[in-house]
Amino acid sequence: MVFRNILSRESNDIHLIISISYNLISYPTNQKEKTMRTKIIAGNWKMYKDINESAELLNSLKSKLAVLPNGVKAIVCPPFTSLALAKELLKGSPIALGAQNMYPEDEGAFTAEISPKMLRSVGCQYVILGHSERRQYFHESDEFINKKVKKALAAGLIPIICVGESLQEREKNITNLVVTTQITGCVQGIPASDIEKSIIAYEPVWAIGTGKVATPQQAQDVHKLIRELLAKLYSSSTAEKVTIQYGGSVKPENAKELLHQPDIDGALVGGACLKADSFTAIVQAAV
Ligand code: PEP
Numbered sequence: 001m002v003f004r005n006i007l008s009r010e011s012n013d014i015h016l017i018i019s020i021s022y023n024l025i026s027y028p029t030n031q032k033e034k035t036m037r038t039k040i041i042a043g044n045w046k047m048y049k050d051i052n053e054s055a056e057l058l059n060s061l062k063s064k065l066a067v068l069p070n071g072v073k074a075i076v077c078p079p080f081t082s083l084a085l086a087k088e089l090l091k092g093s094p095i096a097l098g099a100q101n102m103y104p105e106d107e108g109a110f111t112a113e114i115s116p117k118m119l120r121s122v123g124c125q126y127v128i129l130g131h132s133e134r135r136q137y138f139h140e141s142d143e144f145i146n147k148k149v150k151k152a153l154a155a156g157l158i159p160i161i162c163v164g165e166s167l168q169e170r171e172k173n174i175t176n177l178v179v180t181t182q183i184t185g186c187v188q189g190i191p192a193s194d195i196e197k198s199i200i201a202y203e204p205v206w207a208i209g210t211g212k213v214a215t216p217q218q219a220q221d222v223h224k225l226i227r228e229l230l231a232k233l234y235s236s237s238t239a240e241k242v243t244i245q246y247g248g249s250v251k252p253e254n255a256k257e258l259l260h261q262p263d264i265d266g267a268l269v270g271g272a273c274l275k276a277d278s279f280t281a282i283v284q285a286a287v
Helices: 002-008 014-035 051-064 080-089 116-121 132-137 142-154 167-171 175-187 216-233 236-241 252-259 276-285
Strands: 039-044 072-077 096-099 126-129 158-163 199-202 243-247 266-269
Touching (some): 039 243, 051 072, 051 080, 072 126, 142 158, 142 175, 167 175, 175 216, 216 236, 216 243, 252 266, 252 276
Parallel strands (some): 126 158, 199 243, 243 266
8 A cells, every 4th residue: 555655646756755665664673673572471360369279379370380481471460468478489480470459659648558669579570550440440540540650660560551441432433542541641751761661451341351352353453553652652662662461351262363463462361360271371372
């Protein structure tokens, strides 16, 4: 199509040719960076697994994922009550630790909340922020999530920033608008150097815990939109570095096709991460 456009214009349209040539030259660079993105599979345990059940799952994961496939990272995000145990049990394992939420203050009178510093002290490297369940049941806004993202980054945590449309929004054909608004709000004031190390998880709400997975093409379309948005907000070089995970009923049976879409760099897994076999199979499917 690009070439058809060139041919259909006057040959002396230098500006057009220069700008298109520039795109053609820059494309292989982006492609090279794209293929270098590590696939990251994160398990969101949600409010499952008491301390004994956590120990059982962690020990099993530790042995099944003693060595991770090349170019793949695995993260587990147990409930707060199991984080300290996870830090101990995962010693010597390549599996990284993350939390499911945090409060955006260093410390203070915020009964029952957990600070980023506390998460760091129990070995967390990642934190899930703005999960749709937090947005839905705890009324978290993009502005509040943005505050959390900034605090997480300042404490040395890598945020996994969740976005996604509801079924109603998809049916109204406003998926792009919803995701664009969420991302723009969540990354407000965050420099490129911090966004490049952050993770964005696209999780269509209608696919979470429902067994209704987005088709690989539906997911890829939104991931591409997210990358294009990041290119507009930052630059294409920054956008190419950001890990964009898909989440929503990812299972061993559908993981491979999803994880091999050009803009899908990993998965945020709920239900299927609660069993060592299925989480392991998803990690293996990333290669
Ligand atoms: C999630 O909670 O982030 C999630 C994607 O859940 P599930 O895999 O169960 O749909």
